[in-house]
Amino acid sequence: MSADEDPGPPSPRPRLRVAVVGAGPAGIYTAEALTRQQEVPVAVDLIDRLPTPFGLVRHGIAPDHPKMRAIRDTLHRALDHPAVRFVGNVEIGRDLSCRELHAAVDAVVYTYGAALDRQLGIPGEELPGSLAATALVAWYTGHPDADRATVEAALARARSVVVVGVGNVALDVARVLARTPAELESTDMPQHVLDALAAAPVEQVTVLGRRGPAQATFTTQELRELGELAEADVLVDPADLELDAAAEERVAADRVVARNLAVLREWAGHTARPGRATVTLRFFTRPVRLLGEDRVAGVEVERTVVDADGRASGTGETTVLPADLVVRSVGYRGGELPELPLDPRAGTVPHDLGRVLRGGAPSPGEYVAGWIKRGPTGVVGTNKHDARETVATLLADVAAGVVRPGGVSGDDDLVTTLRANGADPVLLEDWRAIDAAEVALGATRGRARTTLHEWESLLAAVREAAARAR
Numbered sequence: 098m099s100a101d102e103d104p105g106p107p108s109p110r111p112r113l114r115v116a117v118v119g120a121g122p123a124g125i126y127t128a129e130a131l132t133r134q135q136e137v138p139v140a141v142d143l144i145d146r147l148p149t150p151f152g153l154v155r156h157g158i159a160p161d162h163p164k165m166r167a168i169r170d171t172l173h174r175a176l177d178h179p180a181v182r183f184v185g186n187v188e189i190g191r192d193l194s195c196r197e198l199h200a201a202v203d204a205v206v207y208t209y210g211a212a213l214d215r216q217l218g219i220p221g222e223e224l225p226g227s228l229a230a231t232a233l234v235a236w237y238t239g240h241p242d243a244d245r246a247t248v249e250a251a252l253a254r255a256r257s258v259v260v261v262g263v264g265n266v267a268l269d270v271a272r273v274l275a276r277t278p279a280e281l282e283s284t285d286m287p288q289h290v291l292d293a294l295a296a297a298p299v300e301q302v303t304v305l306g307r308r309g310p311a312q313a314t315f316t317t318q319e320l321r322e323l324g325e326l327a328e329a330d331v332l333v334d335p336a337d338l339e340l341d342a343a344a345e346e347r348v349a350a351d352r353v354v355a356r357n358l359a360v361l362r363e364w365a366g367h368t369a370r371p372g373r374a375t376v377t378l379r380f381f382t383r384p385v386r387l388l389g390e391d392r393v394a395g396v397e398v399e400r401t402v403v404d405a406d407g408r409a410s411g412t413g414e415t416t417v418l419p420a421d422l423v424v425r426s427v428g429y430r431g432g433e434l435p436e437l438p439l440d441p442r443a444g445t446v447p448h449d450l451g452r453v454l455r456g457g458a459p460s461p462g463e464y465v466a467g468w469i470k471r472g473p474t475g476v477v478g479t480n481k482h483d484a485r486e487t488v489a490t491l492l493a494d495v496a497a498g499v500v501r502p503g504g505v506s507g508d509d510d511l512v513t514t515l516r517a518n519g520a521d522p523v524l525l526e527d528w529r530a531i532d533a534a535e536v537a538l539g540a541t542r543g544r545a546r547t548t549l550h551e552w553e554s555l556l557a558a559v560r561e562a563a564a565r566a567r
């Protein structure tokens with residue numbers, strides 16, 4: 098080019114192509130953090146194995162908490178950004194391998210959550226009538242992979258329920274099981290879930306904590322709600338609320354623990370009113386064996402003591418609680434994605450500030466955020482800070498030249514590649530069709546929405562909307 102030739106407008110800076118694997122809160126906050134910064138132009142593909150976004154906000158947060166579930170309206174704003182493309186119904190590891198995905202974009206952020214349950218590791222755990230909270234929650238929130246037959250068979254006989262664990266998920270489960278049909282009527286639960294819960298003969302729910310109330314991880318708001326159930330009374334043994342010096346210290350140091358204790362003390366010594374269900378909170382008690390021949394009939398439990406470090410140990414004093422249904426809620430863990438490292442004990446992907454570590458060394462262009470990064474702790478908002486940390490690391494790698502925008506060899510569109518591989522991606526307008534179908538289904542019974550719970554009905558909503566548009 099000669100000196101007086103017009104160079105024309107500067108060529109646009111290449112976009113950083115990022116694939117985010119998992120459209121739960123962590124994935125959505127990652128997309129948001131990427132599009133909010135000005136340093137590097139981006140194009141984000143937000144991939145999920147489900148044809149619907151929001152992860153556990155849709156299939157975890159209890160349906161009788163509509164205000165909490167409304168957070169999806171806020172999350173939706175990130176999906177509407179022009180630089181973000183929702184690519185649902187695509188499972189990484191099945192429709193495209195991690196390696197293929199990595200080769201198709203400049204960077205991948207894994208935000209696929211921690212959806213597996215942890216086991217109690219006690220005899221009888223495999224008996225029918227013993228469920229993981231993950232299975233029950235998936236069912237009542239209408240997850241399309243929920244095992245309907247197993248959950249409904251267990252619920253049909255569930256007069257006495259034992260919930261193992263004293264976190265918020267355990268309280269969600271206890272509360273949902275103790276609610277009346279009228280209390281659940283306006284939720285977005287699928288109709289078969291409402292029908293099965295209405296038919297379940299639940300009379301008593303016992304929540305077991307192996308340690309004391311000072312070590313329980315539930316929050317005060319969730320706890321207090323148990324006392325507001327329409328037709329169930331909360332029972333607590335006052336002896337469980339007597340604190341030793343270490344527990345007193347925790348109460349003094351932690352406002353949540355102090356508030357929890359205050360709520361529990363209001364209930365201590367109450368007796369059940371006739372004709373009402375009960376929710377009993379039993380502390381210093383751990384299950385040692387599920388009893389029953391061909392299905393759960395009871396739980397042998399052991400009294401514990403808690404040492405100064407908060408560790409529980411058995412006293413040898415055992416008793417049997419009647420139980421037709423046992424729900425274990427003792428934590429979630431992340432599963433392995435083929436070709437991605439996983440620390441099997443922690444159930445998380447090893448990382449340094451969000452950079453995936455392979456053999457202890459950072460793997461260029463691979464990142465992680467959310468539950469699969471830090472484990473299953475914290476509320477939805479915790480994932481926002483977490484995603485920001487990971488995006489800051491990714492941008493630092495771009496600035497350092499470790500990740501180059503436009504650095505991938507081909508410029509094939511990811512969705513085109515997926516379709517060529519036989520996948521059937523569900524895009525944002527398709528999700529909008531599912532959303533509209535759920536609102537329309539809810540309206541038939543005077544509800545704001547009813548969750549579509551089958552793969553077939555979810556994908557049919559997409560097909561029908563596409564046919565109408567033609």
Ligand SMILES: Cc1cc2nc3c(=O)[nH]c(=O)nc-3n(C[C@H](O)[C@H](O)[C@H](O)COP(=O)(O)OP(=O)(O)OC[C@H]3O[C@@H](n4cnc5c(N)ncnc54)[C@H](O)[C@@H]3O)c2cc1C
Pocket residue numbers: 118119120121122123124144145146147150151152153154156157158159162165187188189190208209210211212234266269429434466467468469474475476477478480
């Ligand atoms: C039962 C329950 C109730 C909760 N209630 C509350 C509450 O009331 N309030 C609150 O603040 N927090 C609550 N939480 C916590 C909150 O839901 C989590 O903090 C948050 O959802 C974690 O976000 P995440 O994006 O890491 O994982 P997830 O929300 O699990 O999202 C992961 C996404 O990845 C997708 N995915 C998985 N594998 C693949 C794959 N191979 N390819 C493509 N996509 C994949 C999944 O379909 C999912 O959409 C609750 C959690 C649970 C389990």
